[in-house]
Amino acid sequence: MARVCVWFLCVPAVVAACLVPVFGAAPVKIKEVAPGAELVVEADAKIKALEESLADNAKYTEAKGSTLTRDAGVLAVLAQSILESEDKPTWKGAAADVRDGAIAIWSSKSYEEAKKGLDAVKAAAGGTAAGAKPEAEWNKLTKLGALMKEVNARNGKLRRAVRKLPEKDEEIAQAARDASVLAVLALATHEDTHEVKADADKPLWQSQSKEFGAQMTAAAAGFRAKDLAAAKKGFDAANKACNDCHKKFRDKE
Numbered sequence: 001m002a003r004v005c006v007w008f009l010c011v012p013a014v015v016a017a018c019l020v021p022v023f024g025a026a027p028v029k030i031k032e033v034a035p036g037a038e039l040v041v042e043a044d045a046k047i048k049a050l051e052e053s054l055a056d057n058a059k060y061t062e063a064k065g066s067t068l069t070r071d072a073g074v075l076a077v078l079a080q081s082i083l084e085s086e087d088k089p090t091w092k093g094a095a096a097d098v099r100d101g102a103i104a105i106w107s108s109k110s111y112e113e114a115k116k117g118l119d120a121v122k123a124a125a126g127g128t129a130a131g132a133k134p135e136a137e138w139n140k141l142t143k144l145g146a147l148m149k150e151v152n153a154r155n156g157k158l159r160r161a162v163r164k165l166p167e168k169d170e171e172i173a174q175a176a177r178d179a180s181v182l183a184v185l186a187l188a189t190h191e192d193t194h195e196v197k198a199d200a201d202k203p204l205w206q207s208q209s210k211e212f213g214a215q216m217t218a219a220a221a222g223f224r225a226k227d228l229a230a231a232k233k234g235f236d237a238a239n240k241a242c243n244d245c246h247k248k249f250r251d252k253e
Protein backbone atom coordinates (compact mmCIF):
# COMPACT_ATOMS: atom_id res chain seq x y z
CA MET A 1 0.00 0.00 0.00
CA ALA A 2 2.70 2.44 1.02
CA ARG A 3 4.60 1.67 -2.15
CA VAL A 4 1.55 2.39 -4.28
CA CYS A 5 1.06 5.77 -2.58
CA VAL A 6 4.66 6.74 -3.14
CA TRP A 7 4.42 5.75 -6.77
CA PHE A 8 1.36 7.94 -7.20
CA LEU A 9 3.12 10.87 -5.58
CA CYS A 10 5.96 10.50 -8.02
CA VAL A 11 3.81 10.70 -11.13
CA PRO A 12 3.25 14.50 -11.13
CA ALA A 13 6.97 15.02 -10.54
CA VAL A 14 7.89 12.77 -13.46
CA VAL A 15 5.37 14.47 -15.73
CA ALA A 16 6.64 17.91 -14.64
CA ALA A 17 10.24 16.86 -15.30
CA CYS A 18 9.29 15.82 -18.84
CA LEU A 19 7.67 19.17 -19.49
CA VAL A 20 10.58 21.27 -18.30
CA PRO A 21 12.66 22.07 -21.38
CA VAL A 22 16.41 21.73 -21.06
CA PHE A 23 17.18 25.17 -22.51
CA GLY A 24 20.83 25.86 -22.09
CA ALA A 25 21.47 22.95 -19.79
CA ALA A 26 23.41 19.88 -20.79
CA PRO A 27 21.10 16.88 -20.74
CA VAL A 28 23.37 14.83 -18.45
CA LYS A 29 25.83 15.27 -15.62
CA ILE A 30 29.10 16.42 -17.16
CA LYS A 31 31.30 14.59 -14.69
CA GLU A 32 29.70 11.34 -15.81
CA VAL A 33 30.59 12.24 -19.40
CA ALA A 34 34.22 13.33 -18.93
CA PRO A 35 36.55 14.37 -16.10
CA GLY A 36 36.81 18.14 -15.75
CA ALA A 37 40.61 18.01 -15.46
CA GLU A 38 40.93 16.35 -18.89
CA LEU A 39 38.70 18.99 -20.45
CA VAL A 40 40.86 21.78 -19.02
CA VAL A 41 44.02 20.28 -20.56
CA GLU A 42 42.29 20.11 -23.95
CA ALA A 43 40.87 23.62 -23.61
CA ASP A 44 44.35 24.96 -22.86
CA ALA A 45 45.66 23.19 -25.98
CA LYS A 46 42.94 24.86 -28.06
CA ILE A 47 43.84 28.28 -26.63
CA LYS A 48 47.44 27.67 -27.69
CA ALA A 49 46.35 26.67 -31.20
CA LEU A 50 44.20 29.81 -31.43
CA GLU A 51 47.13 32.00 -30.33
CA GLU A 52 49.13 30.59 -33.24
CA SER A 53 46.27 31.12 -35.70
CA LEU A 54 45.90 34.70 -34.55
CA ALA A 55 49.60 35.57 -34.46
CA ASP A 56 49.11 38.02 -37.34
CA ASN A 57 46.62 39.02 -39.99
CA ALA A 58 47.98 36.63 -42.62
CA LYS A 59 47.72 33.65 -40.28
CA TYR A 60 44.19 34.74 -39.35
CA THR A 61 43.11 34.89 -42.98
CA GLU A 62 44.53 31.44 -43.60
CA ALA A 63 42.93 29.93 -40.48
CA LYS A 64 39.58 31.63 -41.06
CA GLY A 65 38.91 29.31 -43.98
CA SER A 66 40.08 26.18 -42.19
CA THR A 67 40.83 25.56 -38.53
CA LEU A 68 39.59 28.70 -36.79
CA THR A 69 35.88 27.85 -36.49
CA ARG A 70 36.76 24.33 -35.53
CA ASP A 71 39.23 25.25 -32.77
CA ALA A 72 37.23 28.14 -31.34
CA GLY A 73 33.95 26.20 -31.53
CA VAL A 74 35.43 23.23 -29.70
CA LEU A 75 36.86 25.61 -27.10
CA ALA A 76 33.38 27.06 -26.54
CA VAL A 77 31.95 23.57 -25.97
CA LEU A 78 34.81 22.63 -23.64
CA ALA A 79 34.40 25.88 -21.68
CA GLN A 80 30.66 25.33 -21.22
CA SER A 81 31.34 21.74 -20.13
CA ILE A 82 33.93 22.94 -17.61
CA LEU A 83 31.50 25.55 -16.35
CA GLU A 84 28.75 22.98 -15.83
CA SER A 85 31.06 20.28 -14.49
CA GLU A 86 30.29 18.94 -11.04
CA ASP A 87 34.03 18.37 -10.62
CA LYS A 88 35.80 21.58 -9.67
CA PRO A 89 38.18 22.01 -12.61
CA THR A 90 40.64 24.92 -12.58
CA TRP A 91 39.37 28.04 -14.38
CA LYS A 92 35.78 26.90 -13.86
CA GLY A 93 35.14 30.37 -12.37
CA ALA A 94 35.94 32.18 -15.61
CA ALA A 95 34.80 29.48 -18.04
CA ALA A 96 31.79 31.54 -19.19
CA ASP A 97 34.16 34.30 -20.32
CA VAL A 98 36.35 31.76 -22.12
CA ARG A 99 33.21 30.50 -23.86
CA ASP A 100 32.05 33.94 -24.97
CA GLY A 101 35.55 34.87 -26.15
CA ALA A 102 35.73 31.66 -28.15
CA ILE A 103 32.38 32.34 -29.80
CA ALA A 104 33.56 35.88 -30.59
CA ILE A 105 36.60 34.36 -32.33
CA TRP A 106 34.70 32.00 -34.62
CA SER A 107 32.03 34.56 -35.46
CA SER A 108 34.57 37.35 -36.04
CA LYS A 109 34.47 39.41 -39.22
CA SER A 110 37.95 40.85 -38.89
CA TYR A 111 41.35 40.10 -37.40
CA GLU A 112 40.81 42.84 -34.79
CA GLU A 113 37.54 41.27 -33.65
CA ALA A 114 39.11 37.83 -33.41
CA LYS A 115 42.06 39.25 -31.50
CA LYS A 116 39.71 40.90 -29.01
CA GLY A 117 38.01 37.56 -28.48
CA LEU A 118 41.38 35.89 -27.90
CA ASP A 119 42.42 38.55 -25.38
CA ALA A 120 39.20 37.89 -23.46
CA VAL A 121 39.83 34.13 -23.60
CA LYS A 122 43.39 34.52 -22.33
CA ALA A 123 42.41 36.85 -19.50
CA ALA A 124 39.66 34.46 -18.41
CA ALA A 125 41.83 31.34 -18.63
CA GLY A 126 44.39 33.27 -16.58
CA GLY A 127 41.79 33.61 -13.83
CA THR A 128 40.19 37.00 -14.49
CA ALA A 129 36.43 36.59 -14.84
CA ALA A 130 34.65 39.43 -16.62
CA GLY A 131 31.13 38.47 -15.59
CA ALA A 132 29.72 36.52 -18.55
CA LYS A 133 26.53 34.74 -17.59
CA PRO A 134 26.81 31.00 -16.99
CA GLU A 135 23.78 29.97 -19.06
CA ALA A 136 24.31 29.17 -22.72
CA GLU A 137 22.45 27.37 -25.42
CA TRP A 138 24.38 24.27 -26.34
CA ASN A 139 23.18 24.41 -29.94
CA LYS A 140 24.79 27.83 -30.40
CA LEU A 141 28.29 27.09 -29.14
CA THR A 142 29.66 26.01 -32.50
CA LYS A 143 28.70 25.06 -36.03
CA LEU A 144 27.89 21.43 -36.74
CA GLY A 145 30.08 21.16 -39.85
CA ALA A 146 33.14 22.50 -37.99
CA LEU A 147 32.38 20.28 -35.02
CA MET A 148 32.28 17.22 -37.30
CA LYS A 149 35.74 18.06 -38.69
CA GLU A 150 37.09 17.93 -35.14
CA VAL A 151 35.17 14.73 -34.46
CA ASN A 152 36.66 13.16 -37.56
CA ALA A 153 40.24 14.19 -36.69
CA ARG A 154 40.09 12.90 -33.12
CA ASN A 155 38.26 9.78 -34.22
CA GLY A 156 41.06 9.05 -36.73
CA LYS A 157 43.65 9.30 -33.95
CA LEU A 158 41.57 6.96 -31.80
CA ARG A 159 41.29 4.45 -34.64
CA ARG A 160 45.07 4.08 -34.54
CA ALA A 161 45.11 3.88 -30.74
CA VAL A 162 42.56 1.04 -30.60
CA ARG A 163 44.52 -0.93 -33.16
CA LYS A 164 47.55 -0.93 -30.91
CA LEU A 165 47.63 0.60 -27.45
CA PRO A 166 50.21 3.41 -27.54
CA GLU A 167 53.42 2.65 -25.65
CA LYS A 168 53.88 5.87 -23.72
CA ASP A 169 51.63 6.79 -20.81
CA GLU A 170 51.26 10.33 -22.14
CA GLU A 171 50.01 8.96 -25.48
CA ILE A 172 47.46 6.77 -23.72
CA ALA A 173 46.36 9.77 -21.62
CA GLN A 174 46.00 11.75 -24.86
CA ALA A 175 43.78 9.02 -26.32
CA ALA A 176 41.60 9.14 -23.19
CA ARG A 177 41.34 12.91 -23.52
CA ASP A 178 40.49 12.65 -27.24
CA ALA A 179 37.63 10.30 -26.39
CA SER A 180 36.53 12.63 -23.56
CA VAL A 181 36.42 15.62 -25.92
CA LEU A 182 34.31 13.59 -28.36
CA ALA A 183 31.97 12.69 -25.50
CA VAL A 184 31.30 16.35 -24.67
CA LEU A 185 31.02 17.29 -28.35
CA ALA A 186 28.20 14.74 -28.48
CA LEU A 187 26.34 16.88 -25.92
CA ALA A 188 26.41 19.72 -28.43
CA THR A 189 25.21 17.55 -31.34
CA HIS A 190 22.42 16.28 -29.07
CA GLU A 191 21.09 19.84 -28.75
CA ASP A 192 21.80 20.97 -32.32
CA THR A 193 18.97 19.29 -34.21
CA HIS A 194 18.79 21.78 -37.07
CA GLU A 195 19.71 19.10 -39.62
CA VAL A 196 16.63 17.08 -38.63
CA LYS A 197 13.86 17.95 -41.04
CA ALA A 198 10.95 16.09 -39.39
CA ASP A 199 10.15 16.65 -35.71
CA ALA A 200 9.32 12.96 -35.41
CA ASP A 201 12.99 12.16 -36.19
CA LYS A 202 14.44 14.30 -33.40
CA PRO A 203 14.39 11.52 -30.78
CA LEU A 204 16.38 9.32 -33.17
CA TRP A 205 19.00 12.05 -33.75
CA GLN A 206 19.25 12.59 -30.01
CA SER A 207 19.53 8.92 -29.17
CA GLN A 208 22.28 8.52 -31.78
CA SER A 209 24.10 11.49 -30.27
CA LYS A 210 23.72 9.99 -26.81
CA GLU A 211 25.01 6.62 -27.96
CA PHE A 212 27.98 8.27 -29.71
CA GLY A 213 28.84 10.20 -26.55
CA ALA A 214 28.26 7.39 -24.06
CA GLN A 215 30.43 4.99 -26.06
CA MET A 216 33.22 7.58 -26.27
CA THR A 217 33.00 7.96 -22.47
CA ALA A 218 33.39 4.18 -22.25
CA ALA A 219 36.34 4.26 -24.67
CA ALA A 220 38.03 6.95 -22.55
CA ALA A 221 37.61 4.80 -19.44
CA GLY A 222 39.11 1.87 -21.36
CA PHE A 223 42.21 3.89 -22.29
CA ARG A 224 42.60 5.19 -18.74
CA ALA A 225 42.56 1.58 -17.48
CA LYS A 226 44.92 0.53 -20.34
CA ASP A 227 42.22 -1.97 -21.28
CA LEU A 228 42.50 -2.11 -25.07
CA ALA A 229 39.48 -4.41 -25.47
CA ALA A 230 37.24 -2.01 -23.53
CA ALA A 231 38.55 1.00 -25.44
CA LYS A 232 37.97 -0.76 -28.76
CA LYS A 233 34.48 -1.88 -27.78
CA GLY A 234 33.49 1.73 -26.98
CA PHE A 235 35.17 3.06 -30.11
CA ASP A 236 33.45 0.54 -32.40
CA ALA A 237 30.03 1.17 -30.89
CA ALA A 238 30.52 4.94 -31.13
CA ASN A 239 31.47 4.55 -34.80
CA LYS A 240 28.34 2.57 -35.45
CA ALA A 241 26.42 5.60 -34.10
CA CYS A 242 28.37 7.92 -36.49
CA ASN A 243 27.45 5.73 -39.42
CA ASP A 244 23.81 5.25 -38.41
CA CYS A 245 23.37 8.99 -38.00
CA HIS A 246 25.06 9.80 -41.31
CA LYS A 247 22.98 7.23 -43.14
CA LYS A 248 19.75 8.70 -41.82
CA PHE A 249 20.55 12.41 -41.67
CA ARG A 250 23.50 13.19 -43.91
CA ASP A 251 23.82 10.85 -46.88
CA LYS A 252 20.56 11.85 -48.49
CA GLU A 253 20.51 12.13 -52.22
Ligand code: HEC
Residues within 6 Å of the ligand: 144, 145, 146, 148, 149, 151, 152, 155, 189, 195, 205, 206, 208, 209, 212, 238, 239, 241, 242, 243, 245, 246, 249, 250
Ligand atom coordinates in the same frame (compact mmCIF):
# COMPACT_ATOMS: atom_id res chain seq x y z
C1 HEC B 1 23.79 12.57 -34.47
C2 HEC B 1 24.29 12.56 -35.81
C3 HEC B 1 25.74 12.43 -36.13
C4 HEC B 1 26.69 11.72 -35.45
C5 HEC B 1 26.53 10.86 -34.21
C6 HEC B 1 27.92 11.91 -36.16
N1 HEC B 1 27.71 12.73 -37.24
FE1 HEC B 1 29.14 13.36 -38.55
N2 HEC B 1 27.77 14.53 -39.52
C7 HEC B 1 26.43 14.60 -39.20
C8 HEC B 1 25.79 15.57 -40.08
C9 HEC B 1 24.32 15.94 -40.08
C10 HEC B 1 26.79 16.07 -40.92
C11 HEC B 1 26.66 17.17 -42.00
C12 HEC B 1 26.96 18.49 -41.30
C13 HEC B 1 27.18 19.68 -42.17
O1 HEC B 1 27.65 19.51 -43.29
O2 HEC B 1 26.96 20.80 -41.68
C14 HEC B 1 28.02 15.39 -40.55
C15 HEC B 1 29.25 15.62 -41.15
C16 HEC B 1 30.39 14.88 -40.92
C17 HEC B 1 31.63 15.03 -41.66
C18 HEC B 1 31.88 16.00 -42.81
C19 HEC B 1 32.35 17.31 -42.22
C20 HEC B 1 32.72 18.32 -43.26
O3 HEC B 1 31.91 19.23 -43.51
O4 HEC B 1 33.80 18.20 -43.82
C21 HEC B 1 32.52 14.13 -41.14
C22 HEC B 1 33.94 13.89 -41.58
C23 HEC B 1 31.84 13.44 -40.04
N3 HEC B 1 30.55 13.91 -39.94
C24 HEC B 1 32.41 12.46 -39.24
C25 HEC B 1 31.78 11.87 -38.13
C26 HEC B 1 32.39 10.86 -37.29
C27 HEC B 1 33.75 10.25 -37.50
C28 HEC B 1 31.47 10.58 -36.31
C29 HEC B 1 31.61 9.65 -35.13
C30 HEC B 1 32.88 9.48 -34.48
C31 HEC B 1 30.29 11.38 -36.56
N4 HEC B 1 30.52 12.14 -37.67
C32 HEC B 1 29.13 11.35 -35.81
C33 HEC B 1 25.79 13.91 -38.20
C34 HEC B 1 26.40 13.07 -37.26
